[in-house]
Amino acid sequence: MKNINKSLISMVAGAVLLFAGVTEARTWEFKNGPREGGWVWDKTVPGSFPGQLGSISFKNSSKYVTTRRDGKNDKVLVVKSGDRKYGPMEGGGIERANTFNTNNMEARCRMVGNTEQVRRSQASFWQDTAGPNSTEIDVFEVKPGGNFLNFLSWRNGIRVKLTENGSESHKWTSINAARNWSNFKCTTSNRNNFSCTRNGGSKKTWTKLNGSTVGNTVIIHNKPWRINQSNLSVGPVASLECDWVKN
Numbered sequence: 001m002k003n004i005n006k007s008l009i010s011m012v013a014g015a016v017l018l019f020a021g022v023t024e025a026r027t028w029e030f031k032n033g034p035r036e037g038g039w040v041w042d043k044t045v046p047g048s049f050p051g052q053l054g055s056i057s058f059k060n061s062s063k064y065v066t067t068r069r070d071g072k073n074d075k076v077l078v079v080k081s082g083d084r085k086y087g088p089m090e091g092g093g094i095e096r097a098n099t100f101n102t103n104n105m106e107a108r109c110r111m112v113g114n115t116e117q118v119r120r121s122q123a124s125f126w127q128d129t130a131g132p133n134s135t136e137i138d139v140f141e142v143k144p145g146g147n148f149l150n151f152l153s154w155r156n157g158i159r160v161k162l163t164e165n166g167s168e169s170h171k172w173t174s175i176n177a178a179r180n181w182s183n184f185k186c187t188t189s190n191r192n193n194f195s196c197t198r199n200g201g202s203k204k205t206w207t208k209l210n211g212s213t214v215g216n217t218v219i220i221h222n223k224p225w226r227i228n229q230s231n232l233s234v235g236p237v238a239s240l241e242c243d244w245v246k247n
Contacts, residue, residue: 064092093221
């Protein structure tokens with residue numbers, strides 16, 4: 001009987017530990033606004049880059065990040081940016097630290113705008129970098145040419161070219177198709193090998209470079225500028241919408 005009690009105690013203790021780990025996972029539906037549940041304004045101030053049209057910054061206010069009602073009880077996160085122009089350009093976004101610590105991140109997102117406006121955009125649901133030697137995962141990124149999944153590595157603060165070993169860019173779909181709702185998901189079991197899917201299919205796997213680290217912050221943002229691609233036309237930028245985000 002004593003042995004049975006010890007076994008039961010061990011099972012209960014294991015269940016408690018398992019439950020404690022599960023409680024970290026959660027879903028954000030932004031029913032109480034864009035900064036519910038620990039999300040804050042994205043305060044990124046990018047450095048200068050070749051071909052830059054003008055100064056660039058993120059506008060940390062509800063001017064660019066809001067929610068809208070979509071049905072009776074549902075709300076959608078709306079992330080806008082300023083126009084692409086020859087002058088100061090503004091983006092908008094939110095971020096949340098310690099959100100990829102469950103080794104899982106998901107979101108349901110789309111772009112809203114005509115094809116030309118979407119082409120000008122770079123909107124992402126992505127994981128942050130973590131220092132000068134780091135790994136960044138852009139799960140949902142819209143840029144000239146389509147809707148992409150990017151695995152970017154940084155060495156001494158300099159982005160590793162996509163053609164080098166360890167970094168890849170996968171095209172999920174076309175710019176036009178990026179205007180449809182899609183579910184994006186990335187998981188990892190060891191913080192080294194990653195697996196990502198769009199709508200449960202077109203699975204992509206990838207292994208990070210040795211010596212690089214992976215951060216936990218998840219960022220949802222929209223910006224009108226593009227590094228080394230400043231020949232894009234100027235004008236309004238499409239909006240990024242996300243129905244929910246999970247970890």
